[in-house]
Amino acid sequence: xxxxxxxxxxxxxxxxxxxxxxxxxxxxxxxxxxxxxxxxxxxxxxxxxxxxxxxxxxxxxxxxxxxxxxxxxxxxxxxxxxxxxxxxxxxxxxxxxxxxxxxxxxxxxxxxxxxxxxxxxxxxxxxxxxxxxxxxxxxxxxxxxxxxxxxxxxxxxxxxxxxxxxxxxxxxxxxxxxxxxxxxxxxxxxxxxxxxxxxxxxxxxxxxxxxxxxxxxxxxxxxxxxxxxxxxxxxxxxxxxxxxxxxxxxxxxxxxxxxxxxxxxxxxxxxxxxxxxxxxxxxx
Numbered sequence: 001x002x003x004x005x006x007x008x009x010x011x012x013x014x015x016x017x018x019x020x021x022x023x024x025x026x027x028x029x030x031x032x033x034x035x036x037x038x039x040x041x042x043x044x045x046x047x048x049x050x051x052x053x054x055x056x057x058x059x060x061x062x063x064x065x066x067x068x069x070x071x072x073x074x075x076x077x078x079x080x081x082x083x084x085x086x087x088x089x090x091x092x093x094x095x096x097x098x099x100x101x102x103x104x105x106x107x108x109x110x111x112x113x114x115x116x117x118x119x120x121x122x123x124x125x126x127x128x129x130x131x132x133x134x135x136x137x138x139x140x141x142x143x144x145x146x147x148x149x150x151x152x153x154x155x156x157x158x159x160x161x162x163x164x165x166x167x168x169x170x171x172x173x174x175x176x177x178x179x180x181x182x183x184x185x186x187x188x189x190x191x192x193x194x195x196x197x198x199x200x201x202x203x204x205x206x207x208x209x210x211x212x213x214x215x216x217x218x219x220x221x222x223x224x225x226x227x228x229x230x231x232x233x234x235x236x237x238x239x240x241x242x243x244x245x246x247x248x249x250x251x252x253x254x255x256x257x258x259x260x261x262x263x264x265x266x267x268x269x270x271x272x273x274x275x276x277x278x279x280x281x282x283x284x
Contacts, residue, residue, distance in 0.1 A: 010034075011283050014182050022274040027188045028178045036127040043126055043148045050129060050146060051157055059141065066141035067119065074113040077106070077226075083114045085230035092206060092233050095171040097198045099254060100208040102175035103184050103280075105135070111173055111208055114228035121145055121165040121172040143170065159200075166201055176251070183224070183280040185212055186270065187258040195247040195254070199236045205250055207231040209258045211265035212280035222281040229261045 010033055017031035038046065053059050098120070100111050112120050126146040128139040145161045148154060165172050174197070176190035187209065198205045208228055215223040234253050240246040259270050276284040 011182065015279055015283060018181055018184060018279065019274045022272065027272075028191065030179050031181055032179075036130045038127055038130070040149055044150055044153075046126055046129055047146065047148055047150060047153050047157070050140070053140075054161075062137075062141040063143065066138050067143060069138065070109065070112065070142045071118050073106070074109045074118075077109055078113045080225060081110060081113055082225070082227040083230065084227060088230050088232055089115070089206070092204055095166050095169050096204045096206040096233070097194050097201075098171055098173045098206045098208065099176050099190070099194050100173065101184075101187055101210055101258065102177045102180045103182065103210070103212070104180065107180075107210060108173055110210055110226055110228055114208065114230065115171075115206065117171055119143070119170045121162075121170050123147055123172060123174045145172070159197075162197055163201065166203060171206070172197075176254070183212065183283070185262070185266065185278050185280055186272075187255070187262050190251050190255050190258075192244075192247050192251055195234075195250040196243060198234075198250060199243045199246045202236055204236075205234040205254060207234060207254050207257060209261040209265070211262070214280060214282055216282055222283065224280050227265065229265065231257045231261055 013033055014031050017033070021027065021029055021031055098111060098115065098117075100107060108120070108122050112118070121143045122145070124139060124144045124146055126148045128135075128144070129146060130136065131139055143165070145158065145165065147158065162172060174194035176192075176194045177188040178191055181188070195205060208230055211227045211229065213225045213227070215225040217223050231254075234250045236246050237249055240249065263270055
């Protein structure tokens with residue numbers, strides 16, 4: 001089951017953007033077209049509205065509705081979802097920071113289903129709050145925590161929102177690859193943020209990698225079967241006093257095991273160069 005955020009005809013442009021970004025080594029940059037772009041002033045205005053809304057009864061009521069919709073979506077995906085490595089969860093002390101590759105608007109549902117986390121906060125791009133219709137509703141109310149270019153917000157309110165989620169025993173999904181690359185099979189470089197916050201709040205990182213197998217049908221030529229690989233949880237090293245160094249150690253471990261998961265799932269060596277088979281769903 002796939003979800004396409006823009007017209008199928010635009011997928012060609014997105015895939016060309018992916019190939020070009022790989023060629024240039026820009027592996028964490030945007031590839032989607034027509035994504036909203038906000039100035040810093042616009043970001044600050046959206047953040048102010050979100051933080052004000054977050055304190056209201058209206059938000060709490062709609063969050064229950066949005067959470068229910070997300071969990072219904074997760075259950076709809078469950079019958080055809082394969083999960084490997086669940087034994088790695090046996091000794092995890094929740095809540096945790098969850099990391100995964102970012103390739104689809106529905107990938108958070110796959111993680112929610114695989115880890116059986118009905119209450120899951122998700123770190124999202126601030127521009128997601130400006131999406132129209134149902135997507136905008138879900139991005140605003142389904143336990144999302146927006147990131148921004150605002151240094152003041154990221155240093156204060158963002159950390160406060162993370163702590164509030166963890167304090168209520170709600171794990172947080174963070175995409176260290178930053179941007180969504182449509183149906184891209186390969187793991188990409190991981191940014192430090194997720195691991196820094198794991199160190200800061202002394203919680204484990206539950207690492208996941210999602211692999212995709214083409215499964216076209218007469219009704220859906222772009223069909224995909226998903227497998228969520230639950231990898232070894234990663235814990236902050238208490239012997240490392242520098243938060244930055246401790247975060248970098250966790251990031252490197254996660255990078256290595258995501259690459260290993262890719263190689264095991266696809267039975268081939270990881271290489272960075274772009275190949276048409278890197279995009280799942282028979283779009284090329």
